[in-house]
Amino acid sequence: MIDLVWRGIVIGLGATILMDVWAVILSCFPGQNRPNWAPVGRWVWHLRHGQVFHHNIGQAAPYAHEQALGWVFHYLVGILYGVILAFLVGAAWFAHPSFWPAWIWGIVTIAAGWFLLLPGLGLGWMASKTPAPTVTRFLGLVAHTVFGFGLYATALML
Incomplete structure (x- = not known):
């Protein structure tokens, strides 16, 4: 089990960097x-008060270290996704990683952004309140494809 955790941490970190x-x-x-x-x-800072959804996050009270907190949160989520994938695919996958499980998981993870983070920031479900929702969705899918490839590529390096 510890082996899966550390492998998950490494592939999540590698995928987030990519x-x-x-x-x-x-x-x-x-x-x-x-x-x-x-x-x-x-x-994330406002979550401590139980406020998940904002009309416009730019109007919420600022936090002095929000940039750093955002980056830390971004990497923690990427690592968490790596650990979850490690448990979903098991140790055998790490012996012979294949692209499809990593890519599918990478695409699945966009759901948290589309249905929690973006609405939480006030940008609507699936970026519906952004100036170009279709472009934002497409670029999100591409980014999460890159994340999925990063999971796979990092697993190959292990």
Whole structure:
């Protein structure tokens, strides 16, 4: 069991790093911003009061370390997803990793963003309140495909 936990931590970390590298590359293109985890950090900070959903997270009281908290939360979630995948696929998968379980899990994980995080930030279900919901959804699916590939690639390196 400990073996699955540490392998899950490593693949979650590797996948999250790859997803962030992808985001930085994407930010080099016009109209794309660098990752900003401050709104997520602010959202996490307000969770301590039981407030999950905001009309607009930008109007919520700021927190001095929200950028750092957002990044830590982002990595903790990525690691948690890696550990969950490790338990779903079991030790045999690590002996011979295959792409499909990692990719499917990567796509499944977008549900938390679409149905919890984005509405929590005030951006609507599946980014429905963003200026370009379809583009936001597509880019989210691509990012989570990169995350799934990162899970697989990191498992191969183990």
